[in-house]
Amino acid sequence: MSATSAPASSLTKAPTIAEALTSGTRPPRPTPLSTSVTFGWRALLKIKHVPEQLFDVTVFPVMMTLLFTYLFGGALAGSVQDYIAYLAPGVLVQSVLFITMYTGTTLRTDIDRGVFDRFRSLPIWRPSALVGMLLGDAVRFAVASGITAAVCLAIGWRPGGGVVGVLAGIGLVLVFAFALGWIWTFLSMILRTPGAIMGVASFVLMPLLFGSNIFVDPSTMPGWLQAWVEVNPVSHLVTAVRALMDGTPVGAEAGWSLMWSAGLVAVFGSLTMWRYQDPQ
16 A cells, blocks of 8 residues: 555655746846856956955056156156156056956966856856856956056056046046956966966066057167057057047047957957867
């Protein structure tokens, strides 16, 4: 009697379990935007547990701004107040772009821990994990921009474009930094260690940042270096940001910066996703 009652009991319970599983309303499928925002929030939550990640967006911009202002101000412009008017937009660009390299090292660390193997198996928009990480980094870059601008204002910088011009300039920097971050995400897919990514990123950034019009007028440079500065995408970005913050006509430089940003996303975003989908 007991041997036959057990299967009968199981049969009577089966419909009840099925009904319980199907009685609720199916949640809507996550959209690319919602999953990207979720992963962006994940990137910000990591700062809560590892607050040292804020070091590069707080101490580094202050150090760079003070170092270059007081090191070159008197020699190049005669005084710190005169030099900061030229340097402030450029050093803001430098501070933000320089810390973008940490995007690649952070991603490489997550890959080594197997986190992204799990993300690949989820039924979500494939790029959302990478896009969300870059969106989270954009918040860090905005913090760095705000700190750099505050330090420059404290030194004596008075932008002619006012608050609107400064915010527009910061917005353009964030767009370019987001696009530049795709280079480091691609490097994190093909290089094996965070140290290797840091080394290659530094090698790429040095000629872009220091071979530009961030610190001095290119007219004082030799001809061969001027030729590089004129085609350097960072020079286009600095010129556009400087014009926005100074309240002068921007010209075509903002368009060039946006075109460079779109090109970087198209090329390195595609390469990153190709490698992300086929890690072998």
